[in-house]
Structures are given as structure tokens and as C-alpha cells.
Amino acid sequence: MRAEVELAKSEVTKEVKKGIKGSVFFIIALTVVLYSSFFFFFALAELIADLGVVRSGAFAIVFGFMLVVAAVFTLLGIRKLKSLRAPERTISSVKDTAAALTHRGDRQS
Numbered sequence: 001m002r003a004e005v006e007l008a009k010s011e012v013t014k015e016v017k018k019g020i021k022g023s024v025f026f027i028i029a030l031t032v033v034l035y036s037s038f039f040f041f042f043a044l045a046e047l048i049a050d051l052g053v054v055r056s057g058a059f060a061i062v063f064g065f066m067l068v069v070a071a072v073f074t075l076l077g078i079r080k081l082k083s084l085r086a087p088e089r090t091i092s093s094v095k096d097t098a099a100a101l102t103h104r105g106d107r108q109s
Helices: 002-050 054-082 088-108
Strands: none
Touching (some): 002 088
16 A cells, blocks of 8 residues: 555656646746737837837837747647646556455455
């Protein structure tokens, strides 16, 4: 029984670490979006003030680039989180043990 508990603990710890790594990508994406919002508003202000001067276009390009970076990190986070899976060996082992204990109890009756 101790071996099964250790196996479960090991598998759950491994999956939690994967989940944390995946969520880091979402945090990075959120940070990039928050910082890029500054460029968006700055570019919008330049666009309104200058009515199409190249400088405002440059700020808009920077904003677009930062959104692409955020999208890449979001996709990396999704990919990492999709790799999470149930602790199959533990589930199988617990089912086997439960079945063995059930049959063992039937024999004593």
C-alpha cells in the first residue's frame, strides 16, 4: 500500500510541475499583453494627433509584434497544459489492489 501511495505522490507531483510550467507561459503572455497595451494607446494617440504620420505606424507595428509574441507564449502554454494526463499507473495499481483485497475478503468468508 505504501508503494502505491508513493507512486501516486510521484505521479501527481510530476503532473503538477507540468501544470505550473504551462501556466508560466500564460503569465508571460499576460505580461506581454499588458506591456503592449501601452504601445497600443501610444500609437493610437500618435495616429489621432498626426493623422497618419509614419511614427505612429511604427508604434502600431511594435504593438502588433508584441501581440504575436503573446500569442506564441499562449500557444506554448496550451501545448504544455494539453500534455497533462491522469496518473494511469496509479489508477491501475489501485484498481488491482482493490480487486485483490476484495477477492481476499471473499475467500475468508
